[in-house]
Amino acid sequence: MEEQVELVGRAFVDHYYQLFDTDRAALSSLYQPTSMLTFEGQKVLGAHAISEKFMQLPFDKCQHHISTIDSQPSSTSGGIVVFVSGSLALPGEEHQLRFGQMFHLIPSTGGSFFVQNDMFRLNYG
Template identity: 55%
Template sequence: MDPDAVAKAFVEHYYSTFDANRAGLANLYQDGSMLTFEGQKIMGSQNIVAKLTSLPFQQCQHAITTVDCQPSGPAGGMLVFVSGNLQLAGEQHALKFSQVSLCLFSAYLYFH
């Protein structure tokens, strides 16, 4: 399977879910997953989703500019770099954002 195509599909799923229903991201994380957000390290699926759902905005729209993928590890994982614009409801100007994710495979694709 083409890693770039997998990364693109994953990114589309992740950000469309983030924009519509952040709690729906829970199945992409596991208990050993970690999110580092502005220097804060958050461990575990429930804690990560709690952080994402507590962000100070309810509605947003991501516009992806780049998706770069680097295959990583013997189990077919991948390192994914995403950049783009984040439009918050009620704001005139979009914010720039970037995110790096290490995706590992088990029975399902998940973040680590």
């Protein structure tokens, strides 16, 4: 069970950042109308608004590099909390930006997961 949770967390994280870096519009499929995003302190509710937020970020291309992924079963039946640290490379920026992000994943019909909670912060050292 615990190993399963780690595997799901890692697979989700790989998938999520690959979409973010190569096909950002497709991220909307990972959220639902109840989903919540807090991005650098700004709150956004629902898959549609979250997708718009991502599309409006002031950079076209970016590359996420993952440092750590930790996952635990949440108390929600079948849910998983995932905590990621890593760095973000933006075009024309010499230094990568460190970031932290947490996801609360909930099982969806069809055996996959959607993101109920998503909180993202850049780390200014």
